[in-house]
Amino acid sequence: MVIVLILTIMINLTIGISLYYFLKRRMIIFTDRFGFTSSYVSSSTSGLAISLGLVLLFQNHIEMIGVLNILIGIGFGWLYGSLLNSQSIIAGIYHGGISGMMGTMLGAIVLDPSICGLPESLLSGQNIIVVFALLSVCIQGLSALLLLFSFRA
Amino acid sequence: MPEWIVIFYPINFLSAYVLYIYLYHRRKRIGFHLGMNISMAAGGGLALGTGIVFINLHPLYFLEATLIAVVIGCITGILFGNLFDYQTILTGFINGLIMGIMAPMVGAVAFEGVLFLIMVEIFIICIFIFVAASAYKA
Numbered sequence: 001m002v003i004v005l006i007l008t009i010m011i012n013l014t015i016g017i018s019l020y021y022f023l024k025r026r027m028i029i030f031t032d033r034f035g036f037t038s039s040y041v042s043s044s045t046s047g048l049a050i051s052l053g054l055v056l057l058f059q060n061h062i063e064m065i066g067v068l069n070i071l072i073g074i075g076f077g078w079l080y081g082s083l084l085n086s087q088s089i090i091a092g093i094y095h096g097g098i099s100g101m102m103g104t105m106l107g108a109i110v111l112d113p114s115i116c117g118l119p120e121s122l123l124s125g126q127n128i129i130v131v132f133a134l135l136s137v138c139i140q141g142l143s144a145l146l147l148l149f150s151f152r153a
Numbered sequence: 154m155p156e157w158i159v160i161f162y163p164i165n166f167l168s169a170y171v172l173y174i175y176l177y178h179r180r181k182r183i184g185f186h187l188g189m190n191i192s193m194a195a196g197g198g199l200a201l202g203t204g205i206v207f208i209n210l211h212p213l214y215f216l217e218a219t220l221i222a223v224v225i226g227c228i229t230g231i232l233f234g235n236l237f238d239y240q241t242i243l244t245g246f247i248n249g250l251i252m253g254i255m256a257p258m259v260g261a262v263a264f265e266g267v268l269f270l271i272m273v274e275i276f277i278i279c280i281f282i283f284v285a286a287s288a289y290k291a
Contacts, residue, residue, distance in 0.1 A: 116261045150239040
């Protein structure tokens with residue numbers, strides 16, 4: 001289980017950083033609107049996938065990992081938003097921080113559904129963790145593919 | 154939770170289908186700013202309704218509720234954004250995804266009674282009616 005989680009975090013980081021270099025090469029054709037949309041989409045999915053993986057990996061240190069997740073989301077938002085101008089920086093920072101908090105919340109509920117009033121899930125602990133880790137890779141890959149596809153316009 | 158809340162599935166999907174058919178004939182006259190808001194509202198609303206009803210019908214299946222809500226939200230956002238532009242596809246996709254992740258957690262609040270669920274349904278139907286009205290004026 002630990003190997004799968006570390007592998008998914010590495011894949012998500014690789015996709016996020018390579019997406020930054022891909023966007024930086026084509027910076028010359030950005031309009032205002034495309035800068036907003038690209039920083040919104042990429043910072044949201046990167047923050048969500050990486051924070052979900054980190055919470056599932058370090059299960060006993062949710063407090064420190066929550067702080068770290070918000071910082072990671074803000075860093076990704078700053079990175080993607082700094083390609084264009086200040087309004088895309090604001091959009092990236094806001095949505096990156098929000099997605100970091102949401103990844104922490106989703107990971108805490110996956111680990112223990114009774115904090116939300118739900119009964120225990122039918123799947124055992126390790127299976128549901130592995131399925132959510134694979135789901136984060138699917139989300140990150142699909143959003144990266146859609147972002148590359150939208151350059152054709 | 155009573156069993157008759159299954160009736161909320163066909164109401165949601167039918168109203169979203171009617172909205173799609175209504176918007177399809179008027180899509181040339183709608184600008185990108187209104188199109189972005191339409192795709193966000195439609196994808197997020199349908200993902201929210203599906204996730205809340207599913208987690209109340211089957212409380213033991215948290216994983217399946219999240220998966221179904223995320224998939225339906227993403228597909229609805231992509232379909233509604235596909236009417237207008239390439240960037241409305243991206244916006245509808247990401248809003249459907251985030252609403253689909255959040256929907257089972259919101260639905261866990263409604264275990265006490267059915268009144269909260271009915272209010273959420275009224276909210277979603279009202280959002281769809283507002284979208285149709287704004288497309289009529291454009």
